[in-house]
Amino acid sequence: NAGVTQTPKFRILKIGQSMTLQCTQDMNHNYMYWYRQDPGMGLKLIYYSVGAGITDKGEVPNGYNVSRSTTEDFPLRLELAAPSQTSVYFCASSYSIGTSGALFSYEQYFGPGTRLTVT
Amino acid sequence: QKEVEQDPGPLSVPEGAIVSLNCTYSNSAFQYFMWYRQYSRKGPELLMYTYSSGNKEDGRFTAQVDKSSKYISLFIRDSQPSDSATYLCAMSDFTNAGKSTFGDGTTLTVKP
Structure with a gap:
């Protein structure tokens, strides 16, 4: 199992450009998350998904969009990049336990991150 | 006020020292308390x-939770450069898509 993979590892964008950060997991996890981590700060949730076709906003969704057409993939789209979006972006996945799906694994599995600079 | 506050650090200790890392929280619904370790330029790992x-011990690591004080700690015995x-501390009530709330992290350096 490769776990959670992210591409690209690094990217420099000019202000106003757009890009898609790719995230793929091969663990058949139904829950996926996108976080950003600014220097010296914790993880801020951008968007999350509970399954294919279902996404919802996290704490800091402005300037981002997501889609989830398959269980494996959860791309994050940046439109009109701004310097405030300079950060390290992490994708994570998790799974539900319990027959009704009402309980969730306590562990999130993280990808290696994408370092994005917007200048 | 943040839902989870973590002692900011950074922390620098000599090899072999006992390290204490701490978080406080305000949401009494939190039931699961996690500690993630993040090496430089890597993703966090549980x-x-x-x-x-209660307490939980795993080798040199002990996690402690005091729900009455809304305070959690991670102790590292015989700390190593590795x-x-x-x-990062993280907490969840598991009622909302398994989302966790993370602290800002404490950077630890163990000097040989």
């Missing part, structure tokens, strides 16, 4: 978790 109050990393 180190330990505790359900509700323990140098950022430690």
